Amino acid sequence: xxxxxxxxxxxxxxxxxxxxxxxxxxxxxxxxxxxxxxxxxxxxxxxxxxxxxxxxxxxxxxxxxxxxxxxxxxxxxxxxxxxxxxxxxxxxxxxxxxxxxxxxxxxxxxxxxxxxxxxxxxxxxxxxxxxxxxxxxxxxxxxxxxxxxxxxxxxxxxxxxxxxxxxxxxxxxxxxxxxxxxxxxxxxxxxxxxxxxxxxxxxxxxxxxxxxxxxxxxxxxxxxxxxxxxxxxxxxxxxxxxxxxxxxxxxxxxxxxxxxxxxxxxxxxxxxxxxxxxxxxxxxxxxxxxxxxxxxxxxxxxxxxxxxxxxxxxxxxxxxxxxxxxxxxxxxxxxx
Numbered sequence: 061x062x063x064x065x066x067x068x069x070x071x072x073x074x075x076x077x078x079x080x081x082x083x084x085x086x087x088x089x090x091x092x093x094x095x096x097x098x099x100x101x102x103x104x105x106x107x108x109x110x111x112x113x114x115x116x117x118x119x120x121x122x123x124x125x126x127x128x129x130x131x132x133x134x135x136x137x138x139x140x141x142x143x144x145x146x147x148x149x150x151x152x153x154x155x156x157x158x159x160x161x162x163x164x165x166x167x168x169x170x171x172x173x174x175x176x177x178x179x180x181x182x183x184x185x186x187x188x189x190x191x192x193x194x195x196x197x198x199x200x201x202x203x204x205x206x207x208x209x210x211x212x213x214x215x216x217x218x219x220x221x222x223x224x225x226x227x228x229x230x231x232x233x234x235x236x237x238x239x240x241x242x243x244x245x246x247x248x249x250x251x252x253x254x255x256x257x258x259x260x261x262x263x264x265x266x267x268x269x270x271x272x273x274x275x276x277x278x279x280x281x282x283x284x285x286x287x288x289x290x291x292x293x294x295x296x297x298x299x300x301x302x303x304x305x306x307x308x309x310x311x312x313x314x315x316x317x318x319x320x321x322x323x324x325x326x327x328x329x330x331x332x333x334x335x336x337x338x339x340x341x342x343x344x345x346x347x348x349x350x351x352x353x354x355x356x357x358x359x360x361x362x363x364x365x366x367x368x369x370x371x372x373x374x375x376x377x378x379x380x381x382x383x384x385x386x387x388x389x390x391x392x393x394x395x396x
Contacts, residue, residue, distance in 0.1 A: 065127035066256070069199035072368040073257060073292055073315050073336050082368045082392040085338055087201055087259040087294045087317040089133040089375035090120045093151050094382040098123050103378075104148035107134050107155060108178070110185035117190060121198045124382060125389035126371070129194060131186040132203040133375070135261065138242060139213040140179035141171060152378055162214040165223070165231045168238035175249050184253040191254030199257065201294070202250030206262025207239040207285070208278050214239065224269055229277060236281050244288045251291040258293055259317065260286075265299030274304050279311060286312035294338060298374055302326060309334040319373040320346075324365035338369040341388060348377045352387040359391030 068083040070076075096102045099119035101112040117131035134155045140146050145158040162168060171177060175184070183202070190200050205213070211220050215235065223231050247258045262282075264274045286293055295308055296317040308316050309331045316335055318327060320342035327337055339362070341347060346358050362370045370392050376385070 064196075065121070065198045066196055069127050069369065070256060070292075073294070075333065075336055078368065078396075081395040082363050082370050083127040084125065084389045084392045085128045085199070085201075085369045085371040086120060086126050086130050087128075087296055087338055087371065088203070088261070089130065090124065090126065090372060090380075090385055091116055091133045092376055092378050092380040092382065092385075094380075095119050095123065095385075096151055098382070103133070103151050103153075104155070107137075107148055108182060110182050110189060113182060113186035114189035114193070117186065118193060120385075121194060124385045125393075126198075126385075128199040128201050129190055130201040130203060130259070131190060132183050135205060135209065136213065137179045137183055138205050138210055138246065141174050141177035142214065143171070144213065154375075154378070157213055160214060160216040160219070162235070163216055163219060165215060165235060168214070168235065170238075170242060174242065175245060180246060180249075184249055187250055187253035187255055195254060200255050202247065202253075202255035202258040204243050204246045204250065204258060204260055206243050206260045206295075207236040207281060208262045208264050210239040210242060211235045212263070221268055224273055224277070232277055233281075236278060240281055240285045244285055247289045247291075247293070251289075255291070257314070258289065258291060259296050260289075260293055260313070261296040263298050264304070265297050266301055266303060267299040271304040271307065275307055279307055282311040282313075296374075302330065305330040315369070317371075317373075324362050324367055328366045336369060337367060338371060339367070340373050341371060343373055343376055343380075347372055347380050347384050350384070352381075352383045355384045355387035356391045359388045360394070363392065363396065 068079045101116040106112045106116045117129040136155045139157045149155040292314040294315045295313040300321045317338040320340045
């Protein structure tokens with residue numbers, strides 16, 4: 061197999077032939093202050109302007125060396141399309157939604173022509189730019205919020221989780237099922253715009269809900285939803301998820317992006333080759349709080365555990381040093 065960044069990543073996601081080295085992949089954001097300065101593309105502009113968004117994504121590939129590009133740095137692009145009041149942040153702060161339009165669990169009304177809303181259209185345009193710049197060279201990864209995460213943003217995380225905990229499951233199911241079409245439509249639009257694969261972030265994490273909640277409330281929606289997405293899907297769920305990885309492997313996704321709270325070797329055993337795994341370099345202690353040598357050691361440990369797709373466990377902290385991100389790339393380029 062010709063070892064190009066694109067071929068490496070796509071082969072590993074599909075469980076195909078092994079290349080001559082692992083791949084350095086970012087299913088979520090590697091944007092940080094140093095990268096913004098190098099790319100001359102700063103938050104909040106990079107959330108709102110397609111050229112700035114694409115330029116910052118390209119910097120992760122061209123300046124750091126990741127085998128993928130991922131141009132969405134916020135978890136609130138869809139929220140803004142629902143007219144949630146937004147604080148779009150700053151170079152040191154991620155965006156945040158300030159209002160919750162369905163705090164009462166009322167009937168969801170998806171905005172007409174939602175894909176034309178500025179906060180979604182900017183992502184689609186950025187993907188079109190990336191396709192022209194690196195299509196077929198680096199793997200272009202889109203990103204959408206899954207219906208569980210969108211429910212947090214529409215209802216408020218605490219309200220939603222209280223409804224889960226108090227067994228108001230009819231309300232929960234209705235909200236999640238109502239929002240799934242947004243995930244599907246935005247994902248498919250991203251494939252049309254130029255994405256090779258799309259990350260679906262849906263945070264049914266062990267830090268917040270039990271595996272039985274995922275099994276009973278969200279897995280049925282995922283199993284209906286993922287076949288309707290016209291391309292490979294990476295599921296991203298933060299936190300401790302070892303107790304539900306076998307369920308993720310049955311959801312219909314191609315890969316799962318996981319955190320360092322889960323042992324890589326054990327995770328590979330859990331999914332038993334049914335899906336690919338991506339991760340799981342720790343963000344706060346390793347990428348943010350350590351030297352490049354420590355990051356390099358962590359990345360090599362992930363490779364030795366059996367991961368072919370190595371990268372940060374989640375969106376990196378905005379003060380992460382570029383040198384630490386480059387250490388991941390250096391580690392995977394040493395091969396197996």
